[in-house]
Amino acid sequence: MSKSILVIIGSPKKEGNTAALVEWFAGAARAGGAEVEVINATKLETKVNGCQSCRACQKRAEYGCVFNDGVKLALDKMMGADAIVMATPLYFFSASAQIKHVFDRMFSLYKWDNATNTMKTCLKGKIFAVIASAYEAQGFDALEQPFKMTAEYTGMKYLSLLVPDAGVSGEVRKKPGVREKAEAFGKRMAAIVAAPPPP
Ligand SMILES: Cc1cc2nc3c(=O)[nH]c(=O)nc-3n(C[C@H](O)[C@H](O)[C@H](O)COP(=O)(O)O)c2cc1C
Structure with missing residues (x-):
């Protein structure tokens, strides 16, 4: 079975730098045998304005956000992916607000047990990557x-990839x-996700 890469675009610009980088990355990753799905965080229908810190996700057994909207669907797709790529323009030394919205609601992909001070997550073992472009290099750190x-x-x-x-x-x-x-980054990512996990 081919391995899957989920790319979440955080730029509103259809023909922008993020779109170009993702197009090249995804093309090469697909050529390398990976299944690639691209979604755009700036187009997702949202019911809440970012994570509400309601903690309802922590009170149930399953992973996922309790607010049933486009961001929840993106989170569900993350669970099924072998690699998650956040593709964002640098906005004031940070990711775009739309990426941050998705990022914060990843809270629902963790389970904290405060009594034992432990955390479980369905993200473990995945690849987490950033594709970003900017005017200057100094904000990338x-x-x-x-x-x-x-x-x-x-x-x-x-x-x-910066x-x-x-x-x-x-x-x-x-x-x-x-x-x-x-393209080299896409090819590399396809090879990494295809590699068997270490024993
Ligand atoms: C709101 C806003 C904030 C930005 N902040 C920075 C910044 O802090 N540093 C930087 O080097 N470029 C900054 N830029 C430039 C973008 O990061 C850069 O042009 C990026 O490649 C745009 O990607 P896009 O075409 O996919 O939107 C900013 C642009 C915008 C619109």
């Missing part, structure tokens, strides 16, 4: 921290070497 730390915390393997010098939407399509980098 800040952007990556929450993703890296979340991956470490949940037992996911972290990877990233593309600077892209201050204008769509600019990456004209930049030499960027397409090749995005």
Whole structure:
């Protein structure tokens, strides 16, 4: 069975840099044998304005958000994917708000047991990756921290593709070497998800 990669786009620009990077990444990952699904967080129908911290997800056995909307569907897809890729423009040294909305509601993919100070998660063993572009490279450290730390915390393997010098939407399509980098990343991701887990 081919392995699956879920890409969540966090840019509203249809022909923007994020869209181009994802198009190249996904094409190469598919050519490498992976199943790739791309969804756009900026188009998801939402019933709540971000995580409500209601903690209802912690009071039931199954994983998933109790608010039945487009973000919940994205979270459900994450559970079934071998790799989760968040593709975002850098907005003020961080991910876009639409990505942050999905990210925060990933709370429902954990189960905390405060009594024993333990945490279980259905994310363990997956790949968690970021694809990002920005005008300057200096904000990437800040952007990556929450993703890296979340991956470490949940037992996911972290990877990233970061593309600077892209201050204008769509600019990456004209930049030499960027397409090749995005395709190499897709190919690498397909190979990683296809590899058998360590014994
Ligand atoms: C609201 C907003 C905030 C931004 N903040 C930054 C920033 O902090 N640092 C940076 O280098 N570029 C910043 N940019 C530029 C974008 O990250 C960059 O142009 C990106 O490649 C756009 O991707 P897109 O075409 O997919 O939307 C910002 C752009 C916008 C619209």
